[in-house]
Amino acid sequence: MTPRCTLSKLLLFDIDGTLLLSGGAGLRALNQTFEELFGVRKAFDGIPVAGGTDPLLLQEAAVRSNLILDNVQRKKFHDRYCDLLEGEILKPSPRKSLMPGVKQLLKLVDCKREWGVGLLTGNYARAAQIKLEHFKLWDFFGFGAYGEDAGDRDGLLSVAVERARKVGVCVPLPTDVVVIGDTPQDIRCAMSSAACSIAVATGSFDKSTLAKCGATVVLSDFSAPELFFEAVGV
Numbered sequence: 001m002t003p004r005c006t007l008s009k010l011l012l013f014d015i016d017g018t019l020l021l022s023g024g025a026g027l028r029a030l031n032q033t034f035e036e037l038f039g040v041r042k043a044f045d046g047i048p049v050a051g052g053t054d055p056l057l058l059q060e061a062a063v064r065s066n067l068i069l070d071n072v073q074r075k076k077f078h079d080r081y082c083d084l085l086e087g088e089i090l091k092p093s094p095r096k097s098l099m100p101g102v103k104q105l106l107k108l109v110d111c112k113r114e115w116g117v118g119l120l121t122g123n124y125a126r127a128a129q130i131k132l133e134h135f136k137l138w139d140f141f142g143f144g145a146y147g148e149d150a151g152d153r154d155g156l157l158s159v160a161v162e163r164a165r166k167v168g169v170c171v172p173l174p175t176d177v178v179v180i181g182d183t184p185q186d187i188r189c190a191m192s193s194a195a196c197s198i199a200v201a202t203g204s205f206d207k208s209t210l211a212k213c214g215a216t217v218v219l220s221d222f223s224a225p226e227l228f229f230e231a232v233g234v
């Protein structure tokens with residue numbers, strides 16, 4: 001039976017650059033894993049990671065290294081990367097932090113029973129959990145779509161909506177879905193399915209760039225929750 005569409009909004013959050021900075025833990029673990037398994041140092045250096053997905057980043061590193069990876073090798077990479085990430089995320093870094101206002105915002109959003117809240121991220125599912133658990137954010141999200149769930153980021157939106165539906169989170173219209181991220185790829189993902197987007201200039205792109213990419217609303221960060229709530233109501 002299809003769940004009744006009783007919620008007013010479905011919010012789907014990106015992780016890196018939107019909610020937090022891992023202080024380079026992800027990149028370090030990616031490079032260490034690739035070198036350990038395939039003998040190539042710094043394979044991910046210079047590859048744009050903002051807005052990408054972990055499987056596509058792996059594919060680009062493999063192409064640059066003149067390697068063709070089979071499914072067994074990809075699975076080994078996934079498992080070893082996540083193992084190493086668990087250690088790397090513990091290391092201190094000046095660029096390791098929550099983005100401004102994130103914890104307060106998520107607590108307030110959690111009180112909005114008419115909103116469903118999930119993830120839409122290019123991280124592998126296990127990597128997403130490692131990062132969010134480290135920053136004590138994991139419990140705010142009941143479902144999500146992850147890097148391994150689709151061929152590209154645009155394909156993750158339908159996965160997230162379907163997973164939300166399966167746990168009883170359903171909204172009436174595509175425009176009631178809000179994708180929240182910090183890159184043009186997040187905005188494009190929302191536009192591909194007629195969803196709305198809230199872009200935050202907490203990552204590699206400024207407000208002007210995000211606005212030009214077609215974001216429904218652009219915020220500097222999450223430090224003013226009232227502006228976020230106003231944006232969700234657009």
